[in-house]
Amino acid sequence: MLLNFFVLSFADLKKFNYYYWFAFPAPSKPTMHLREICSDIKSHLDTNQLNDLTEGFKLLDDAQKAFFAVVKENNRVKVKTLTDILNDTKGVKKEVNMQEIYLVFADPSNSAKPGWPLRLFLAALLDHCPDLVNSDIKIIGLRCNITGGIEHSLVFNIQMPQEIHPMEGTGWVGWEMNEKRYFGPRLANMSASMDPKVLAETSSDLNIKLMKWRLVPDIDVEIMKTTKCLLLGAGTLGCHVARDLLAWGFRHITFIDNGKVSYSNPTRQVLFNYQDCLSGGRKKAEAAADNLKLILPTVNSKGIAAHIPMPGHPVGESLKDETVSNIKFITEAIAEHDVVFLLLDTREARWLPTLIAAHYGKIVINAALGFDSYLVMRHGVCSSSQEGAVSIDNSCVPGGSLGCYFCNDVTAPGNSLKDRTLDQQCTVTRPGVAAIAGALAVEILVGLLQHPLRVEAPAIYNSNNDSNDEQNMQGVLGPVPHSIRGFLHSYQTVVPTCTKFKQCIACSDIVIDLYRKEGIDFLLKVFNSGTYLEQVTGLSELHLTAEMTDILTFSDEDD
Structure with a gap:
């Protein structure tokens, strides 16, 4: 009878928390x-x-x-x-x-x-x-x-x-102290072994843990969990990229898209189902974020319904307030995230996020599709002092000197949807192209995050597998290319590398400085004119000087 004890207990069954407080009574x-x-x-x-x-x-x-x-x-x-x-x-x-x-x-x-x-x-x-x-x-x-x-x-x-x-x-004493040395109950958190959401989170990381234990012991698992990814576009590419990010252990994923789920989407866009198409269709960004949580409830995903303003798409007074609001949404989202994926339908839709990401120094992964071809690339993130730099032996380009999606262009993006029927505006590709490009986009990001130089990881300029320099440039998962171009009709892949273009209409110092100086006013000028970017970057003079008649015939503004 001298060894009696008391215990006060409370079970919070919703959170799998169990509180208990023992007393071993003894007279004072x-x-x-x-x-x-x-x-x-x-x-x-x-x-x-x-x-x-x-x-x-x-x-x-x-x-x-x-x-x-x-x-x-x-x-x-x-x-x-x-x-x-x-x-x-x-x-x-x-x-x-x-x-x-x-x-x-x-x-x-x-x-x-x-x-x-x-x-x-x-x-x-x-x-x-x-x-x-x-x-x-x-x-x-x-x-x-x-x-x-x-x-x-x-x-x-x-x-x-x-x-x-x-x-x-x-008097009587004997109440037990808790872990903080105060008189109060202790807590047993059993969620790790009982909460199905926590079990799902733990189990989903099993493949990456096995990879670290068995194959790549130097891989940094935690960096994927803390990296915040922004996906511009929640269509076929966006859905595939999100699934692959989830498989690699990324847990912060945000979608931006203004479209709605249609009946033609679920068979190609793997985050949507038939229910998302009903009643006019759910917003793609919101549906993608919600359905991602159905796959893994612990993922931090959200969707933002916003339209991305584009060069060559004039903004009238009636749309000015809405356009300014969308610009602020996109700018804030890019500033809050570590990585920006450009997974949009048109070339001109990629211009604004490319510029803003360059301004904030964010990692940009770009993926674009053709009928049976694709392009996946990373944009350079660096100071202007490294612009156009190439290693002494011309074997590689430093990560900060790599070009962006627009660096190979000598014309400004225009309205690619002008005078096109609805079926012509839709991106038509072989079903496997998006899955391949989406997977490669995520693999490039992971390779970049695992490289000791991170965003400064160099890209091979002249590839030679026997080169010692090339082996020295490799990260934990191997070298990180600048771009990957694939051609499904011939099942061929090439990995070209290009440096920054000092007159680039998206990432050049001229454009970034004008954006920092004029802000939204500069952007509105670009949206309302298809040639403004060519004028401020000097591309118009370049056209006249070089008498590039053949190139001008491919201009988006040419009738």
Whole structure:
């Protein structure tokens, strides 16, 4: 009865949190003192006596093993129950000499101090035997090891108090402290083993963990979890990229798209289903974010319905406020994320995010599709001092000097949807092209994040697999190309590399400086004129100087 305890508990079953607070009650008085430092039991009992104590302890009934007594007789030891030495009512039996008796308690402590049960034992002993006041008694703290040995037990010499007080006025102590050393409940969070969402999160990382354990021990798993990805476009490319990001361990994915899910989408765009097409169709960005959570509930995904303003698409007064609002949405989103994926239908839709990402120095991964071809590339992120730089031996281009999607162009993007029927405005591709391009876009990002130079990772200029320099440029997952062009009709892939173009209409210093200086006013000029970018970057003069008549025939503004 002395070893009773209380426990207050509460189970928060929704969050799999279990709160519990133990109390091992003991009276605050009387106060006892250790007469001397505890001593080893071997200094009191020899080997034979220890054996006697061990055997006698084993023969005791389980209800008696917590508290009992030991008496030395003729160099031997006898184990006695408390009933053998105490009267039924009060006091010690007359024939018992307490100076020859060791009181024993099962001691749970593993330090030099006695365990909590001794406090209860002595309080109960004084209550039953008031004549023990102001006396010394010997206590054995019995400590059994795994094999049943008691050689680690300790002997305590206790000085009983000089007077005792009525138990009715005694206070009680014994509430356990929590991990913060305050009196309060402890928490057992069982979500890791019981919450299906947490189990799904843990299990989804199994492939990457096996990759690290078995194949690529130097891979940084955590960087994928903390990298925030912004996907501009939630169509065929956006859906494939999102799924591959999820498989690589990325957990922050945001979609921007202003389209709605149509009946033709679910068979190609893998994040949508038939239900998303009903009632006019859900917004693609929102549906993609929600359906991503159905695959992995712990992913941090959201969708933003916004239109991306484009060069050559004039903005009238009626659309000006909406356009300015969309620009702010896109700008804030790019600033908040680490990586921007350009997965849009048209060339001109990629211009604004390319410029803003260059302004903020963000990683940009671009993917574009043809009928049976694709382009996947990363944009250079650097200062202007590295523009156009190539390594001394022309073997590679530093990561900061790589060109963007528009660096190979000598014309500004125009309205590619002008005078086209609805079926002509739709991107028509072989079904496998988007899956291939989406996968390569994610692999380029992962290779970049795992490279020791990160965004400064160089791209091979003249590829030579036997080159030592090329091997030195490799990251954990190998070299990171600047761009990948694939041709499905011939099943061929090439990896061209190009440097920044100082007159680029998207990432050149001229354009970025004008954007920083004029802001939205500069953007509105670009949207309202298909030739403004060519004028400010000097491309118009370049056309006249070089007499590039053939190139001008392919201009988007040419009727």
